[in-house]
Amino acid sequence: MKEMGLVVVGAAGRMGQTLIRVVHQMDGARLAGAVERSGSPHLGKDAGELAGIGILNVPIVEDVGRAFAGADGVLDFTSPAASVAFAGQAAEAGLVHVVGTTGIQADQENAFVEAARRTPIVKSGNMSLGVNLLAVLVKQAARALPAADFDIEVVEMHHRHKVDAPSGTALLLGKAAAEGRGVDLDANSVRSRDGHTGARETGTIGFATLRGGSVVGEHSVILAGTGERITLSHQADDRTIFARGAVAAALWARDKKAGLYSMLDVLGLAE
Ligand SMILES: NC(=O)C1=CN([C@@H]2O[C@H](COP(=O)(O)OP(=O)(O)OC[C@H]3O[C@@H](n4cnc5c(N)ncnc54)[C@H](OP(=O)(O)O)[C@@H]3O)[C@@H](O)[C@H]2O)C=CC1
Numbered sequence: 001m002k003e004m005g006l007v008v009v010g011a012a013g014r015m016g017q018t019l020i021r022v023v024h025q026m027d028g029a030r031l032a033g034a035v036e037r038s039g040s041p042h043l044g045k046d047a048g049e050l051a052g053i054g055i056l057n058v059p060i061v062e063d064v065g066r067a068f069a070g071a072d073g074v075l076d077f078t079s080p081a082a083s084v085a086f087a088g089q090a091a092e093a094g095l096v097h098v099v100g101t102t103g104i105q106a107d108q109e110n111a112f113v114e115a116a117r118r119t120p121i122v123k124s125g126n127m128s129l130g131v132n133l134l135a136v137l138v139k140q141a142a143r144a145l146p147a148a149d150f151d152i153e154v155v156e157m158h159h160r161h162k163v164d165a166p167s168g169t170a171l172l173l174g175k176a177a178a179e180g181r182g183v184d185l186d187a188n189s190v191r192s193r194d195g196h197t198g199a200r201e202t203g204t205i206g207f208a209t210l211r212g213g214s215v216v217g218e219h220s221v222i223l224a225g226t227g228e229r230i231t232l233s234h235q236a237d238d239r240t241i242f243a244r245g246a247v248a249a250a251l252w253a254r255d256k257k258a259g260l261y262s263m264l265d266v267l268g269l270a271e
Pocket residue numbers: 009010011012013014015016035036037038040077078079082099100101102103124125126127128168242
């Protein structure tokens with residue numbers, strides 16, 4: 001099959017540059033375009049040169065229409081507002097849209113549902129194999145351990161530049177725990193604690209957020225009972241794991257019908 005032409009949007013970002021390197025390395029994919037926002041100091045630069053792999057003759061442009069023309073898919077790790085706009089543009093152009101952006105609010109989700117009527121979208125707060133396997137294990141553990149006896153807390157740490165909290169992964173893991181228990185996460189989560197909070201409410205799923213340094217991403221789900229505690233953890237050492245997952249998702253989605261898919265679908269881990 002012909003190589004899949006992929007456009008990296010947010011090309012100058014931490015994930016954007018990692019994606020450019022990974023697309024260039026992986027079989028079955030080629031870099032078809034690179035987009036940055038209007039006013040970016042990186043416009044006009046060569047995407048490969050910016051990502052440290054030498055000239056690829058792919059300039060970073062702000063004209064989305066020009067970048068999407070002739071491409072097959074879009075890799076999008078940008079911001080919530082940008083991803084909402086890219087969803088409409090990718091659907092219009094009939095491109096597979098892989099969305100890794102986190103911090104997307106409930107009232108923005110419908111844009112992806114609508115766009116997914118027209119094109120395949122793979123959207124996940126974490127594109128790595130390890131975290132998606134962890135989510136399956138968390139769901140199993142939460143299903144097996146009674147909520148009356150085991151308290152669930154999700155702890156995450158990321159680099160000092162991260163702008164959203166809790167992380168998309170923490171929410172994904174919290175959702176897996178809630179599904180295991182058969183409850184709604186939003187109705188049962190405690191997103192922060194401060195001051196005289198009172199004793200822990202049975203059945204809630206708590207979140208704790210740490211930020212600092214260059215940490216790529218660390219997540220633990222703690223199931224704390226009386227006299228024993230289970231901790232399920234994942235540590236990301238390198239952003240390449242997310243980028244490889246995103247490219248694999250695009251290749252997987254290429255021949256799928258329009259719809260909103262997750263990495264669990266891509267990895268064959270969905271129940
Ligand atoms: N799902 C997953 O596996 C992973 C998800 N993420 C998520 O990906 C997102 C990006 O993370 P990261 O790379 O660290 O962040 P960065 O801030 O380094 O990169 C984001 C890039 O997107 C650019 N951008 C913003 N708006 C637009 C726009 N309208 N058009 C084109 N480009 C735009 C930014 O430009 P500028 O700086 O000029 O605003 C920046 O270059 C975050 O939401 C993060 O949580 C990260 C890693 C893994």
